[in-house]
Amino acid sequence: NAGVMQNPRHLVRRRGQEARLRCSPMKGHSHVYWYRQLPEEGLKFMVYLQKENIIDESGMPKERFSAEFPKEGPSILRIQQVVRGDSAAYFCASSPLGGASSGNTIYFGEGSWLTVV
């Protein structure tokens, strides 16, 4: 499967624990995006990364959330000390060099559903 790969697909965490969500972009794609979908809502942009660089994190909550896209390996979205309001679907997307601003299509993964209990 050459698509955007996300894991885990479903994750349950207790309040105060950490959640780590992983994303491997499509082959040949150098741009990764994370979006959050709250129940019954549309997707909201969180962060845009290229290898080893955060390009735009204007949608990231100021605290507890971080993202990285290392030189080797998948992109990671990390949520520390999770709270019930973090329960959502987190989608990763990728695009080729130039990103969406160059008119490239953004392809999404299957999402990671986080439930905080």
Added chain:
Amino acid sequence: AQKVTQAQTEISVVEKEDVTLDCVYETRDTTYYLFWYKQPPSGELVFLIRRNSFDEQNEISGRYSWNFQKSTSSFNFTITASQVVDSAVYFCALSKSNTDKLIFGTGTRLQVFP
């Protein structure tokens, strides 16, 4: 400010009916891109189409067609002869030429009954 409005929260049709999903966008940019994505019950987001602001030609792909009208800032999506497998939430999205964010509408849930 940029915004995407999908005023139809939920639509129900019977199989073989045609259905149109509305999308109205707001932007001050002259160059922008519009997208449609499908989210079936399994949850993944499936890319359907990308359109740039300079291309107002309507597009048809099988039973799917898209009507882009800059004069009304709309990018509507029509499914002809709907099928049960078309049941999903459909999202319209907008991106500017100088940013890589997609701005999504709130989605339209389409239910097609046999």
